[in-house]
Amino acid sequence: MLLLCGxxxxxxxxxxxxxxxxxxxxxxxxxxxxxxxxxxxxxxEMSEMSERSKQNVAHGLxxxxxxxxxxxxxxxxxxxxxxxxxxxxxxxxxxxxxKLHILIPLSCDVYDxxxxxxxxxxxxxxxxxxxLARAGxxxxxxxxxxxxxxxxxxxxxxxxxxxxxxxxxxYAMSQDECAAFSREERLEQAKLFYRTLEEILKGSKExxxxxxxxxxxxxxxxxxxxxxxxxxxxLRQQHHEEFPVHEGMPPHTPSTTLDSAELNLQISVSxxxxxxxxxxx
Numbered sequence: 001m002l003l004l005c006g007x008x009x010x011x012x013x014x015x016x017x018x019x020x021x022x023x024x025x026x027x028x029x030x031x032x033x034x035x036x037x038x039x040x041x042x043x044x045e046m047s048e049m050s051e052r053s054k055q056n057v058a059h060g061l062x063x064x065x066x067x068x069x070x071x072x073x074x075x076x077x078x079x080x081x082x083x084x085x086x087x088x089x090x091x092x093x094x095x096x097x098x099k100l101h102i103l104i105p106l107s108c109d110v111y112d113x114x115x116x117x118x119x120x121x122x123x124x125x126x127x128x129x130x131x132l133a134r135a136g137x138x139x140x141x142x143x144x145x146x147x148x149x150x151x152x153x154x155x156x157x158x159x160x161x162x163x164x165x166x167x168x169x170x171y172a173m174s175q176d177e178c179a180a181f182s183r184e185e186r187l188e189q190a191k192l193f194y195r196t197l198e199e200i201l202k203g204s205k206e207x208x209x210x211x212x213x214x215x216x217x218x219x220x221x222x223x224x225x226x227x228x229x230x231x232x233x234x235l236r237q238q239h240h241e242e243f244p245v246h247e248g249m250p251p252h253t254p255s256t257t258l259d260s261a262e263l264n265l266q267i268s269v270s271x272x273x274x275x276x277x278x279x280x281x
Contacts, residue, residue, distance in 0.1 A: 057170070057173070057189055058170070058189040058190070058192035058193040058196060059192065059196050061166040061169060061170070061193055062166070062193050062196035062197040062200060063196070063200065064166070065164065065165070065166045065197065066197065066200045066201065066204070069142075069165075070100075070201070070207060070211070071204065071206065071207065072130070072132070072142060073100070073130060073142045073144070074100060074206070074207040074210040074211055075206045075207065075210065076130050077098070077099070077100055077127075077144070077160070077210050078098060078210060079128075080127040080128040080130075080144070081098040081127070081160075082098075083127075083128055084125075084127055084128070084146070085098075091124075091158045092158055094235075094238065094239050096238035096239065096241050097157075097158075097159050097235055097238050097239065099159075099160070099209070099210055099211050099212045099238075100144060100160050100161075100162070100210060100211050100212070101159050101160060101161040101162075101211075101212045101214055101231060101234065101235075102161075102162065102163070102164050102211060102212065102213050102214065103161065103162065103163045103164065103214050103216075103227075103231075104163075104164050104167065104190070104193070104194050104197075104213060104214060104215040104216070105163075105167065105190075105215075105216060105217075105218060106187055106190045106191060106194075106215065106216070106217045106218075107187075107190075107217070107218055108167040108168070108170045108171035108174070108186055108190055109171065109218070110163045110165070110167050110168045110171065111163070114147060114161070114227075117227050118224070118225055118226070118227040118228045119224070119225070120149060120150040120151075120225045120228035121147050121148075121149055121150075121161075121227065121228050121231070122147060122148045122149075122150070123145060123146075123147055124145075124146045124147055124148050124158065125145075125146050126143050126144070126145050126146070127143060127144045127145075127146060127160060128143075129141050129142065129143040130142040130143070144160045144162065145160065145161075145162065146158060146159070146160050147159060147160075147161050149228050149231050149232055149235065150228065151228075151232050157231075157232060157235045159231070159235055161231060164193075164197070166193065167190065167193070170186055170189055170190060170193070171186070173186070174186040194213065194215045197213065198213055201213075212234055212238070214230060214231065214234055216230050
């Protein structure tokens with residue numbers, strides 16, 4: 001606009017050149033700026049692009065999951081684990097596993113009953129409840145379930161484990177025509193959810209050392225004890241951190257567990273959603 005106004009002023013001031021020539025040159029300059037990518041989209045345009053590509057979905061779900069749930073329950077988890085361990089000293093011998101193990105299947109296929117997902121996963125008990133007044137609800141209850149995971153040698157490993165519940169929303173959206181979510185888009189959203197949640201939790205001091213994210217991609221073949229093996233691998237890793245293994249004993253590596261490095265290769269930084277405003281508010 002400034003370029004067009006300047007050209008009109010010069011033409012009206014009488015430099016001998018027709019007004020159409022100035023306006024044409026100004027338009028060509030603007031097209032050249034756009035072609036070279038020198039024009040930076042506004043905050044509103046960036047927001048619209050994120051909404052069209054559905055990038056804000058996983059980003060918003062991750063923040064909602066953290067602020068509305070994890071930030072509340074994780075700082076209280078250690079105390080619940082200590083209380084249970086005092087009453088049952090033989091079950092939670094490894095303090096490194098005193099965490100909430102959060103399952104993140106990239107397929108978004110979430111079971112309401114873990115025992116039905118894998119027969120090697122057995123419900124044991126619930127940890128101490130946390131009761132809070134929340135958003136108008138009196139005495140809202142937060143609690144975690146403790147499970148016994150049976151390994152190949154029939155040894156039992158105990159931990160608190162649950163799915164990341166926002167994945168159920170992603171799956172439901174992919175089944176709803178109004179959301180217009182394809183299977184491929186759901187997969188990308190699940191990856192973005194994991195990466196965003198991981199970055200949020202890494203920056204949270206109050207949640208440090210209280211969680212373990214288990215992101216995995218299920219194999220195409222139906223495996224009866226796939227989920228228990230994934231959980232066991234993470235439990236063994238934590239156990240080895242507290243009690244180092246002897247040399248010559250290579251750790252078991254699962255074929256489907258994904259780490260953040262792999263997901264970083266699949267999701268570029270430019271794919272992350274941008275804030276709605278860039279003026280600091």
